[in-house]
Amino acid sequence: xxxxxxxxxxxxxxxxxxxxxxxxxxxxxxxxxxxxxxxxxxxxxxxxxxxxxxxxxxxxxxxxxxxxxxxxxxxxxxxxxxxxxxxxxxxxxxxxxxxxxxxxxxxxxxxxxxxxxxxxxxxxxxxxxxxxxxxxxxxxxxxxxxxxxxxxxxxxxxxxxxxxxxxxxxxxxxxxxxxxxxxxxxxxxxxxxxxxxxxxxxxxxxxxxxxxxxxxxxxxxxxxxxxxxxxxxxxxxxxxxxxxxxxxxxxxxxxxxxxxxxxxxxxxxxxxxxxxxxxxxxxxxxxxxxxxxxxxxxxxxxxxxxxxxxxxxxxxxxxxxxxxxxxxxxxxxxxxxxxx
Amino acid sequence: xxxxxxxxxxxxxxxxxxxxxxxxxxxxxxxxxxxxxxxxxxxxxxxxxxxxxxxxxxxxxxxxxxxxxxxxxxxxxxxxxxxxxxxxxxxxxxxxxxxxxxxxxxxxxxxxxxxxxxxxxxxxxxxxxxxxxxxxxxxxxxxxxxxxxxxxxxxxxxxxxxxxxxxxxxxxxxxxxxxxxxxxxxxxxxxxxxxxxxxxxxxxxxxxxxxxxxxxxxxxxxxxxxxxxxxxxxxxxxxxxxxxxxxxxxxxxxxxxxxxxxxxxxxxxxxxxxxxxxxxxxxxxxxxxxxxxxxxxxxxxxxxxxxxxxxxxxxxxxxxxxxxxxxxxxxxxxxxxxxxxxxxxxxxxxxxxxxxxxxxxxxxxxxxxxxxxxxx
Numbered sequence: 001x002x003x004x005x006x007x008x009x010x011x012x013x014x015x016x017x018x019x020x021x022x023x024x025x026x027x028x029x030x031x032x033x034x035x036x037x038x039x040x041x042x043x044x045x046x047x048x049x050x051x052x053x054x055x056x057x058x059x060x061x062x063x064x065x066x067x068x069x070x071x072x073x074x075x076x077x078x079x080x081x082x083x084x085x086x087x088x089x090x091x092x093x094x095x096x097x098x099x100x101x102x103x104x105x106x107x108x109x110x111x112x113x114x115x116x117x118x119x120x121x122x123x124x125x126x127x128x129x130x131x132x133x134x135x136x137x138x139x140x141x142x143x144x145x146x147x148x149x150x151x152x153x154x155x156x157x158x159x160x161x162x163x164x165x166x167x168x169x170x171x172x173x174x175x176x177x178x179x180x181x182x183x184x185x186x187x188x189x190x191x192x193x194x195x196x197x198x199x200x201x202x203x204x205x206x207x208x209x210x211x212x213x214x215x216x217x218x219x220x221x222x223x224x225x226x227x228x229x230x231x232x233x234x235x236x237x238x239x240x241x242x243x244x245x246x247x248x249x250x251x252x253x254x255x256x257x258x259x260x261x262x263x264x265x266x267x268x269x270x271x272x273x274x275x276x277x278x279x280x281x282x283x284x285x286x287x288x289x290x291x292x293x294x295x296x297x298x299x300x301x302x303x304x305x306x307x308x309x310x311x312x313x314x315x316x317x318x319x320x321x322x323x324x325x326x327x328x329x330x331x332x333x334x335x336x337x338x339x340x
Numbered sequence: 341x342x343x344x345x346x347x348x349x350x351x352x353x354x355x356x357x358x359x360x361x362x363x364x365x366x367x368x369x370x371x372x373x374x375x376x377x378x379x380x381x382x383x384x385x386x387x388x389x390x391x392x393x394x395x396x397x398x399x400x401x402x403x404x405x406x407x408x409x410x411x412x413x414x415x416x417x418x419x420x421x422x423x424x425x426x427x428x429x430x431x432x433x434x435x436x437x438x439x440x441x442x443x444x445x446x447x448x449x450x451x452x453x454x455x456x457x458x459x460x461x462x463x464x465x466x467x468x469x470x471x472x473x474x475x476x477x478x479x480x481x482x483x484x485x486x487x488x489x490x491x492x493x494x495x496x497x498x499x500x501x502x503x504x505x506x507x508x509x510x511x512x513x514x515x516x517x518x519x520x521x522x523x524x525x526x527x528x529x530x531x532x533x534x535x536x537x538x539x540x541x542x543x544x545x546x547x548x549x550x551x552x553x554x555x556x557x558x559x560x561x562x563x564x565x566x567x568x569x570x571x572x573x574x575x576x577x578x579x580x581x582x583x584x585x586x587x588x589x590x591x592x593x594x595x596x597x598x599x600x601x602x603x604x605x606x607x608x609x610x611x612x613x614x615x616x617x618x619x620x621x622x623x624x625x626x627x628x629x630x631x632x633x634x635x636x637x638x639x640x641x642x643x644x645x646x647x648x649x650x651x652x653x654x655x656x657x658x659x660x661x662x663x664x665x666x667x668x669x670x671x672x673x674x675x676x677x678x679x680x681x682x683x684x685x686x687x688x689x690x691x692x693x694x695x696x697x698x699x700x701x702x703x704x705x706x707x708x709x710x711x712x713x714x715x716x
Contacts, residue, residue: 044655044658044660044664044667044668045667045668045669045670045671045672046671047671047672047673047676048673051668051669051671051672051673052434052439052665052668052669052672053672053674054430054431054434054672054674056433056434056437056438056439056442081500081502081503082439082502083502083578083658084658084660084664084668085658086655086656086657086658088560088564088656089560089563089564089657089658092563092564092567092568093658095568096567096568096570097567098567098578181670181681188678204671204673204676205676207673207676207677208676208677208678208680208681209678210420210421210678312673316673317673317674317676318673318676
């Protein structure tokens with residue numbers, strides 16, 4: 001009797017506190033459908049990738065990916081809840097089941113892919129770069145011998161700089177700080193000659209300088225930082241949904257489909273466009289979605305170019321050119337597998 | 341009485357009082373007494389004056405005179421060398437409520453008003469039914485507020501704790517910690533002074549364990565390690581984990597503060613109580629604790645203030661409290677301006693200072709009120 005009581009009490013307590021059930025392998029979609037929304041892990045604020053806007057809505061490239069997944073699953077881009085995660089807890093949140101997808105400017109590396117989850121693609125190709133004052137008269141990173149370099153402590157950025165300068169046989173001194181704001185302030189005050197971080201970060205921090213136009217970003221990129229979303233290991237269907245959500249946005253750009261013309265494109269006679277939008281074939285049902293899932297994504301969120309331009313593109317404060325993130329047909333490396 | 345009224349060289353009445361010599365009264369004397377009374381003091385005064393003159397005008401200039409008070413991000417971008425208050429005005433709702441849905445914010449407001457009203461009423465000793473108000477605020481209020489904020493009953497839609505944020509989250513964590521840590525701390529302190537060896541050992545171990553690890557480690561364990569121990573079907577709410585961690589941590593400190601008070605009570609008080617035939621709990625409740633707690637009010641409030649400020653650490657586990665939400669707002673590219681981060685941090689500092697100073701004032705008030713016959 002008393003054992004039964006204890007079990008009942010424990011069950012009641014567990015039931016009261018359990019906020020969401022974690023899905024086992026192959027059950028994420030089911031659990032998500034039951035919850036009615038996708039739980040998406042984002043950063044605590046990274047300009048252009050995930051940050052709250054004035055109205056308190058999350059915006060950014062990584063946020064758009066989560067909204068696109070919600071549009072694919074529910075045909076409702078708002079059926080997504082965001083969990084801001086620090087860099088340290090992001091993988092635990094994914095493996096413990098607190099979130100269904102991690103879309104948090106995470107560099108795809110082999111160890112992370114094997115340890116923490118399954119990367120489903122790359123939604124931004126970043127790389128570490130250098131910013132210098134134009135008055136320094138330097139045109140290339142190879143001329144930086146003896147420079148004082150401002151950077152964040154304890155990140156791969158610091159290691160990349162060390163590798164680069166050693167490989168070039170150049171001397172340098174590091175001026176490192178804990179937070180990005182401190183690094184910018186130190187660089188702005190002239191405590192170092194060079195500021196180094198990911199190029200998207202350089203663009204964001206540059207606008208915080210007292211005279212942004214007096215600084216330039218050097219052409220060299222010294223590291224590969226392919227940023228992408230990831231899902232838990234062991235759920236192939238959910239991984240496919242994430243993978244083809246991203247592929248849909250990129251393929252749509254390539255096929256010239258955007259949120260403004262998606263209705264007309266549904267009538268298109270081009271078999272490729274028909275397959276992408278689900279007017280023909282049953283691609284969506286193969287991954288447990290409706291066939292028009294891609295059309296839903298484009299209607300609600302837009303294609304990759306729209307998302308890029310809205311969040312980090314040349315017309316935003318970040319003013320990042322497409323560069324590597326252009327389609328392969330435009331000289332970039334964005335190349336999504338075909339939907340057929 | 342004046343008996344020398346006839347002589348012409350003697351005055352007829354009392355002379356009017358002359359003002360005190362300039363050396364002993366008035367501002368100059370005050371300055372001499374307080375600021376320039378010795379060589380060391382003079383030097384100190386001049387140095388302090390120099391520092392004030394050096395620091396205050398530029399600060400006022402940045403904060404007030406040259407600051408951007410209206411307009412949007414564009415105005416701040418044009419004048420990045422001074423505070424950008426439009427950043428705060430554009431986002432203050434977010435700083436207050438976090439991501440709490442707009443349509444449901446009235447619920448937060450009600451809880452906030454009841455809380456402020458309760459504190460206000462409790463501040464007057466002469467209030468009728470004061471005891472009842474206190475009891476209501478202490479036990480039903482936290483429970484009702486939880487259901488008000490979380491929802492799920494009486495047709496209120498559920499608002500997950502992941503959408504709570506801003507100053508509201510700071511208050512939730514701090515107040516739950518404060519409300520839980522005081523009784524828990526008293527029990528632990530009594531346990532540590534108990535004559536029962538196992539009880540004493542358990543309480544001592546508990547206190548020394550929680551006091552021996554940093555709060556950051558507690559929060560990390562709560563948010564990173566704890567989920568790995570649970571079966572995969574069960575997830576504890578992230579906020580609940582943080583609140584429990586903060587409360588246990590604070591209760592260990594509280595226990596030591598209370599123990600200090602218990603030890604200051606003379607043994608005669610215990611013996612007197614026992615001689616009256618009072619059992620343990622009555623002795624504690626009627627004789628010892630009222631005296632002990634009164635002595636340690638400064639220590640208790642000190643712990644509360646520390647706890648209130650420590651809540652900002654939850655931002656490292658992804659909860660966006662007031663500081664966290666300001667930090668993530670700084671990263672909005674539309675507000676990516678030199679002065680915005682500084683403005684945000686100044687705002688946070690101001691809010692925290694006001695709250696902590698209010699707590700300090702209230703504690704001083706209680707101390708004075710309870711200072712009956714124990715002045716030594």
